[in-house]
Amino acid sequence: MDNLLFLLLRLGAHKKFVQSTTIEIGNLLKMSQQNASRKILLLEKENLIERKNNLIKITKKGMELILQEYLQLKQLIECETLFFVGAVVEGLGEGKYYLSLPGYKKAIKDALGFEPYPGTLNLKLDEKEHLKRAYLKELDPILVKGFSTKERTFGDLFAYPCVVDNLKCAIIVPVRTHHGTEILEIIAPSELKKKIGDKVRVELDF
Amino acid sequence: MDNLLFLLLRLGAHKKFVQSTTIEIGNLLKMSQQNASRKILLLEKENLIERKNNLIKITKKGMELILQEYLQLKQLIECETLFFVGAVVEGLGEGKYYLSLPGYKKAIKDALGFEPYPGTLNLKLDEKEHLKRAYLKELDPILVKGFSTKERTFGDLFAYPCVVDNLKCAIIVPVRTHHGTEILEIIAPSELKKKIGDKVRVELDF
DNA sequence: ATTACTATCATCCGAGTAT
DNA sequence: TATACTCGGATGATAGTAA
Numbered sequence: 001m002d003n004l005l006f007l008l009l010r011l012g013a014h015k016k017f018v019q020s021t022t023i024e025i026g027n028l029l030k031m032s033q034q035n036a037s038r039k040i041l042l043l044e045k046e047n048l049i050e051r052k053n054n055l056i057k058i059t060k061k062g063m064e065l066i067l068q069e070y071l072q073l074k075q076l077i078e079c080e081t082l083f084f085v086g087a088v089v090e091g092l093g094e095g096k097y098y099l100s101l102p103g104y105k106k107a108i109k110d111a112l113g114f115e116p117y118p119g120t121l122n123l124k125l126d127e128k129e130h131l132k133r134a135y136l137k138e139l140d141p142i143l144v145k146g147f148s149t150k151e152r153t154f155g156d157l158f159a160y161p162c163v164v165d166n167l168k169c170a171i172i173v174p175v176r177t178h179h180g181t182e183i184l185e186i187i188a189p190s191e192l193k194k195k196i197g198d199k200v201r202v203e204l205d206f
Numbered sequence: 207m208d209n210l211l212f213l214l215l216r217l218g219a220h221k222k223f224v225q226s227t228t229i230e231i232g233n234l235l236k237m238s239q240q241n242a243s244r245k246i247l248l249l250e251k252e253n254l255i256e257r258k259n260n261l262i263k264i265t266k267k268g269m270e271l272i273l274q275e276y277l278q279l280k281q282l283i284e285c286e287t288l289f290f291v292g293a294v295v296e297g298l299g300e301g302k303y304y305l306s307l308p309g310y311k312k313a314i315k316d317a318l319g320f321e322p323y324p325g326t327l328n329l330k331l332d333e334k335e336h337l338k339r340a341y342l343k344e345l346d347p348i349l350v351k352g353f354s355t356k357e358r359t360f361g362d363l364f365a366y367p368c369v370v371d372n373l374k375c376a377i378i379v380p381v382r383t384h385h386g387t388e389i390l391e392i393i394a395p396s397e398l399k400k401k402i403g404d405k406v407r408v409e410l411d412f
Numbered sequence: 413a414t415t416a417c418t419a420t421c422a423t424c425c426g427a428g429t430a431t
Numbered sequence: 432t433a434t435a436c437t438c439g440g441a442t443g444a445t446a447g448t449a450a
Contacts, residue, residue, distance in 0.1 A: 038435080041434095
């Protein structure tokens, strides 16, 4: 938004005519008196402010402009953080196996900054949450590099940082996954299962 | 606010890297491709946005800038007082030590009008509140003068008056602090910990 | 295709000053 | 005192074009 209009708002010029000299305004906006004067004239010409013996007030049109920007910001910023709610389910121990491999351990540490507890939390999403899962694709994943041994190749993983029980964790999805499952796999810096109930809320962290 | 930064916000660049060419951005902002390119470079140089193979994302610093403006607007337009929500955490007893020193006791009494209870309330901000913290910098702090003993020097403090549990308290930040922590230290005229739960709402008072 | 450099033109800003 | 004019220099935007 225009700096001067914003300043006038802070001076309360949306509620009443305020008194301020062009020198003061110039100082507040770090510009010369002359330029402040010029900018005031410009806003006045656009009917965004009105003046009455050197008192200034923001007009209805000016407030509409401000409100318009404010409401856009509000929508963009206050939108609820994305979260999933689901129930803890028993996995097949696969997660435990993968996370015990030094290759993944190191790759996760490098990518996410924490050493994963050897065991994933498997979360079965509530019915209502299924559609939300698609939203993961909209986010930027962090790439956890895979690795190879003589026997086989372990593929790359996508990691989506999230918060569970106030712990910074991550949702893990193999890059080469074919079916969007309703089960989310979560890795954490420490054991989660014992500390939380069987209904878990996962806040996405971006 | 800067038009380009606002546009990027609308494109969702606060959540993820977004793809947009300089021609598109130029069209949206009604300026030439060349100028759009130039403005992007400027924002990048200020660390307000980051780029990765022509994808653009708003940085933490950029979001703080946006939040700062948004919170000011919110407060002015909705007349809502600014507040932080967080959880009480145990400190290291440092606060207790400092507040037991007659030098700080007197300086706080002089600056804020109350004798502090010897012990700070340490508040860990909720995840969603982290960015809000930047807003403290926008407020006018009250200066609590430091002092010296033979052994060492105790530095100045910034105090931000606030209200917790209907008590006039203050958020304390050492002037020479290097890292914006997500923990707020609060001093109060009387013991707070026992009276409140572990979720606390701190209303800024200005 | 894209980004971004250079040169030129336009707009903005500050100093001096009239009112 | 105050606001706001003119004018020269600084900053910003566009067109052409290289990479």
